[in-house]
Amino acid sequence: QLQLQESGPGLVKPSETLSLTCTVSGGSISSSNCYWGWIRQPPGKGLEWIGSIHSSGPTYYNPSLKSRVTIFVDTSKNQFSLRLSSVTAADTTVYYCARHTSYRPFDYWGQGTLVTVSS
């Protein structure tokens, strides 16, 4: 059974860079045709896709966040990571990592981690 777990600081200062890692267990992050994605959800609001990275390397980002987002994979640790630069209070949300495949929805999710942007 594939499991995903987010980790990272729960508090980030405005203008700094938010960094989160998703550790994958029960399967290889290098599995063919898999995408590893980040989704976020402000408290009490809807879901927003941040971006995804394919197991072979290509990345896809939400145009609304593209200038501030980087997603990369560390196959040696079976992890993928999110970096979001120049954060503001609007980036205070729950961040989820999840897996999907081509033309398929997110079928495995992490439990989510709340990141608060505040000085």
Add this chain to the structure above:
Amino acid sequence: ENVLTQSPATLSLSPGERATLSCRASQSVSSYLAWYQQKPGQAPRLLIYDASNRATGIPARFSGSGSGTDFTLTISSLEPEDFAVYYCQQCTNWPITFGQGTRLEIK
């Protein structure tokens, strides 16, 4: 960007009743439409993929239909645990987009 519009925003029903939730896409997604259920404090749970296929372990009272731009999630007879927020998501084009959600509440 393919905008997904869900209706209604809130649906108030009683246990045992039938629930019908709608999702409309601004561009065709063929059948690559998914539905999720989310309860407070939990990650979304995949219910339906490819518009009408139930994910593993999802009860038969959940069904999906539609193609192109108009889709429906039906819960045939509501159980107490079905009261939650439901989201649709298109899997056809980048960027991936979600609907804004329908809150299913107990009447």
